Amino acid sequence: MxxxxxxxxxxxxxxxxxxxxxxxxxxxxxxxxxxxxxxxxxxxxxxxxxxxxxxxxxxxxxxxxxxxxxxxxxxxxxxxxxxxxxxxxxxxxxxxxxxxxxxxxxxxxxxxxxxxxxxxSRHHYKIHKTTISFADLPEAFNGFTITQLSDIHAGSFTSKKGVQKGVNLVNAQNSDVIVFTGDLVNNSAAEMEPWIDTFAQLNAPYGMFSILGNHDYGDYIAWESPAVKEQNLIRLKEIHQEIGFQLLLNESVEIQKEDASVGLIGVENWGKGNFHRYGDLNKAIESVLQQPFKILLSHDPSHWDAVVTDYQPLIHLTLSGHTHGMQFGFEFMGIKWSPSKYIYQRWAGLYESYGRYLYVNRGFGFLGLKGRLGVWAEISVITLKRG
Incomplete structure (x- = not known):
């Protein structure tokens, strides 16, 4: 480093x-x-x-x-x-x-x-569609679709029309499940208040699930007191519920379809370097240990390399965000580059290691750089296939 x-x-x-x-x-x-x-x-x-x-x-x-x-x-x-x-x-x-x-x-x-x-470019959304095949995917989930959002960063938004455009695009994918992989705000839960009604329009037949990202804990601003900071996090968790997300805090759920089910695991933020490690995968996975197929929501992709790729039992697919692709770079004819690659080994798109997959979403919003150049806001649609 x-x-x-x-x-x-x-x-x-x-x-x-x-x-x-x-x-x-x-x-x-x-x-x-x-x-x-x-x-x-x-x-x-x-x-x-x-x-x-x-x-x-x-x-x-x-x-x-x-x-x-x-x-x-x-x-x-x-x-x-x-x-x-x-x-x-x-x-x-x-x-x-x-x-x-x-x-x-x-x-x-x-x-x-x-x-x-x-x-x-702040609300220039790009839909990335990816199909991943698994030999042990339950037959009932063949063709199952997941729309992933990440890094909304509501505190940076100024355009109702622009945000509504993105929400409409998400719903237009008609996915079975919608997941959100962290960083709803920049710092404060209050940033999300004006946007609750807009994001509450999201819907999916098999549910909507979310986790927290590093920015959601309020660690990057000075608070009046620890109690005020704690209350901010409580309010943020309430907002997830008001939008319609089931927030997974080091816990899991079973997604049932016909006579089969898959395990969906959600960990709190687990980062490398100076980023906090609130995530506890051992605790989160307890209730779905016996599930034959598992999907993990983990905000920071460095968690995948450090823990998930060697973890037992096998976690088939991990969905992350965090990097934003630094909101700057280029992607052309299969070639992609961003300064983000010099910080994160996995910074955008699909990665595979011995049958375990990671997808890193480029982010829905923006932070720091007041927009995007080349690495556009992303709505990712993942289709699971058996075979």
Missing amino acids: KLKILACVFAWLAVDYLFFTAVKTVTDNYLIYTAYWLFEVVLIGMAVFGMMQKKTGLVARLITILLLTFISKLFTGVLLLTIDIVRQFAGFESRSILITGSMIVFSLAFVLILMIVLRQ
């Missing part, structure tokens, strides 16, 4: 320096040089301060600005590097001030374009 962080810092500095060389080409004003570096130092300093003071709104805005400027510098830097290589082969000794200046202007324009795309 430390090597990955150092690699990211080095890449950031390399891109920054490459762009700075463009600035040096068009001006020799040291005040401008100082302002260039001071801009990011101040932003990063404010972001660190915001994290320490748990000012999540401020941190989110600062991260958005930093990431947008980095993307713009990266894109422009690649163009500048390409021009430099061509210039060397063509025998020109120095950069053209006109071309370099144009690149800087282009970079500023690119930031504005990215801001517009971010704003417009």
Whole structure:
């Protein structure tokens, strides 16, 4: 992990320096040089301060600005590097001030374009359909469909129309079951109050089930007292019920169809690193130990690698979220990339290990980055097949 962080810092500095060389080409004003570096130092300093003071709104805005400027510098830097290589082969000794200046202007324009795309993409939902076959799936569940939502993050929403669009798309899938894999809010249960009626429109014939994510516990803001924080979590659990979710807190249920059933297990958040581990799989699985087929809801996909892949009895399918795919990257013709891959081994889509499957949902909402670029909000539909 430390090597990955150092690699990211080095890449950031390399891109920054490459762009700075463009600035040096068009001006020799040291005040401008100082302002260039001071801009990011101040932003990063404010972001660190915001994290320490748990000012999540401020941190989110600062991260958005930093990431947008980095993307713009990266894109422009690649163009500048390409021009430099061509210039060397063509025998020109120095950069053209006109071309370099144009690149800087282009970079500023690119930031504005990215801001517009971010704003417009907040409710650009993509439906990902996946079919998974299991030899030991009960015959009655052949063709059974699960719609998964994750990471709603209601505190980031501002558009009733946009959220309603997503809810309508979920219902349009006509799945047998709807599951939600955590992070209903950013911090406070109050964030979800305006959206209860909208999400209460969700329905599925075999029920709707949910778990908690790391943000749902209110660990990232300062509370007046531990009692107020505890009351917030109690209210959040009530909201799950008001929406129509059966919240699974380290517990399981049996989903019955005809003369067969499958076990659905829900654990509280279990994360790696500094993320809390409230999840207790041993406790959660107790009531469905004898079920021949088991599905696990676990917010953080790192739980799958650390515990679930070697767990006995076998858990056939795990559904997770948490990563958001960092809300930035690209997915094209089977190729997918996001900075998230440098933090999480499993960050989006379907994974398999010795007959055990993990599906990582890219998230319904957004947090930090005020929208999405390339990794769009996801409604995942999973069809279970026997065979």
